[in-house]
Amino acid sequence: MVDLKTKFAGLELPSPIIAGSCGLTADISKLEEMAANGAGAVILKSIFEEQIHREASEHINDNSYPEETDYIRHYIRANTIQQYIDLVKQAKARLSIPVIGSISCLEDGEWIDFARELEKAGADAIELNAFILPTDEFKESADIEAMYYAIVRHVKSVVSLPIIIKIGRYFTNLPAFVSKLKAYGADAVTVFNRFYEPDINIERMAMGAAPVFSTGAELRTTLRWTGILCGKDRQLQLSASTGVHSGEAAIKLLLAGAGAVQVCSVLYEEGIPAIRKMNDTLREWMERKGYASVADFRGKLSYADAAHAERYERAQFMKYFSDKK
Numbered sequence: 001m002v003d004l005k006t007k008f009a010g011l012e013l014p015s016p017i018i019a020g021s022c023g024l025t026a027d028i029s030k031l032e033e034m035a036a037n038g039a040g041a042v043i044l045k046s047i048f049e050e051q052i053h054r055e056a057s058e059h060i061n062d063n064s065y066p067e068e069t070d071y072i073r074h075y076i077r078a079n080t081i082q083q084y085i086d087l088v089k090q091a092k093a094r095l096s097i098p099v100i101g102s103i104s105c106l107e108d109g110e111w112i113d114f115a116r117e118l119e120k121a122g123a124d125a126i127e128l129n130a131f132i133l134p135t136d137e138f139k140e141s142a143d144i145e146a147m148y149y150a151i152v153r154h155v156k157s158v159v160s161l162p163i164i165i166k167i168g169r170y171f172t173n174l175p176a177f178v179s180k181l182k183a184y185g186a187d188a189v190t191v192f193n194r195f196y197e198p199d200i201n202i203e204r205m206a207m208g209a210a211p212v213f214s215t216g217a218e219l220r221t222t223l224r225w226t227g228i229l230c231g232k233d234r235q236l237q238l239s240a241s242t243g244v245h246s247g248e249a250a251i252k253l254l255l256a257g258a259g260a261v262q263v264c265s266v267l268y269e270e271g272i273p274a275i276r277k278m279n280d281t282l283r284e285w286m287e288r289k290g291y292a293s294v295a296d297f298r299g300k301l302s303y304a305d306a307a308h309a310e311r312y313e314r315a316q317f318m319k320y321f322s323d324k325k
Contacts, residue, residue, distance in 0.1 A: 002286040004279060006040065006294045008260040009125055009162040009188035009237050011098045013040030016254060016294055017278050020241055020262035021046050021102040021129065028090045030272065035095045037276040040260060042097065046104040046129045047084050047114065081114060088121040098124040100164070105130050105151055115159050125162040125187075128155065131195055141172055148177075149184045156185035164239070166190035174225055175232050188237035190262065191225050213265035219243030223256055227312045230257020231303025245269075247281020254282075257299035 004015045019025055019034045019042045026045035034042055084101075091099040101118040105128055118126055130151060134144045148165070155163055163185060169192045171177045178189050199210040219242075226240045240253040241262035250261045266274045291297045303312045 002283050002291065003293045004038075004040075004283060006259060006298075008041075008239060009164050011041065011124055011162065013260060014038070014097060015040035015279055016258075016260045016282075017250060017275055018043060018100075018239060018260050018262045019267065019275065020264040021127065022264045022267070024267055024272070026087065028087065028094065031091050031099075032094055033272045034267075034275060035097050037273050038279045039097060039275050041100055041124075042091065042095065043100040043102050043127050043262070044084070044087060044091070046102040047080065081117060085117055085121045088118060088123050092122040100125045100127055102127045102129055112154050112158060115155050115161075119159045119161050123161060125164060126155065126159065127164040127166055127190065128152070129166045129193060131168055131193055145171070145177055145180070149180060152181055152184045152186050162187040164188040164190055166193050166241070168193045168195060169221060169225065175229060178229055178236070179233065182233075182236070188239065188259075189229075190239045190241055191229070192222055192242045194242050194264075213268060214242050214245075215265075216243055216245040216249065219245075219249050219252070223252055224312055226253050226258050227256035227301070227308070228303045230299055231305070231309070231312070234299065234304065247278040247285070250278055251282060251285055254294060254298050255301040257302040257304075259298065 006013050006016045008016070008018075015038050017038065017040050019031075019039045021043040023045055024030045025034075025042055031042050031044075088099060088101060099122075101121075101123040103114060103118075103126060115126055128151060130148055132144055132147050134141075148167070152163060152165055165181055165186045165188075167177075167181075167189065174191075181189060194212075194214055196212075197210040199208050200206070201208050222240050222242050222244075226238060230236055230238055234257075236257075238258050239260040239262055240256075240258040241264070244250060244253065244261050244263050245266045253261050263275065263278070270277075286292075286294075286297075289297070301308055303309050
């Protein structure tokens with residue numbers, strides 16, 4: 001009998017399959033369905049500070065009455081936060097798996113207070129969904145990275161919950177960056193964030209949004225960096241995200257060293273029972289290979305294995321084709 005239990009960010013998970021932050025995780029009935037289908041944890045839909053400000057602006061006709069403007073902003077912010085807090089409390093009351101709050105942050109700011117509210121509501125951990133788009137040509141790379149460190153350091157100073165930071169792939173030296181995130185207090189890291197991407201409609205001559213769902217092909221980049229990061233730091237608590245559409249994909253990421261994997265797009269495309277299907281695939285594979293627990297094989301094919309390191313490093317197609325006769 002195999003055991004799917006695993007540890008991630010100091011939490012005990014009944015399965016390494018985590019329901020990632022998305023619209024589905026804002027609904028208590030869907031959260032219950034995810035738990036019933038074997039999710040190891042759920043990450044609630046992110047709360048966006050800038051979204052609160054935008055919603056407030058839509059309700060303000062003009063700035064003729066500063067007192068009214070302040071009242072509206074305060075009311076909408078308080079109402080949005082209270083709804084989120086209520087969701088955390090409902091989820092904690094009805095689910096037996098870890099409930100992780102999510103904050104989407106663009107900078108170190110006033111939303112830090114919200115982290116305290118999440119802790120009071122009973123969240124088991126907080127995932128900081130961070131993305132700072134570097135468009136200022138006068139800022140150095142180190143300045144951008146320092147903003148991430150400040151966010152982590154600030155949150156860790158106000159809460160005692162495990163802090164997971166979800167990052168994108170666009171950093172000059174990911175191993176060094178992740179190492180510093182840990183040094184500043186991050187308990188775990190998630191790779192990678194999937195951001196809004198623009199597109200252009202050439203007939204309407206208008207800007208729009210590209211498809212939001214990931215594809216299985218996007219697993220490759222996640223797999224490369226999961227293997228490298230976990231291979232360089234055996235103690236790194238890492239969850240892998242983007243491109244995880246099957247149980248086989250989850251197994252690959254666990255072999256590369258991930259402690260957990262996050263699924264999102266597949267839940268929209270195949271339905272929430274996809275979680276159960278992934279668990280079944282993982283369980284069957286473990287039985288076939290003779291593994292009793294996830295710990296028995298996690299990281300077995302990471303970058304730390306010298307025999308596989310070259311495959312993680314190889315980036316140029318010519319190096320691949322030169323091996324073909």
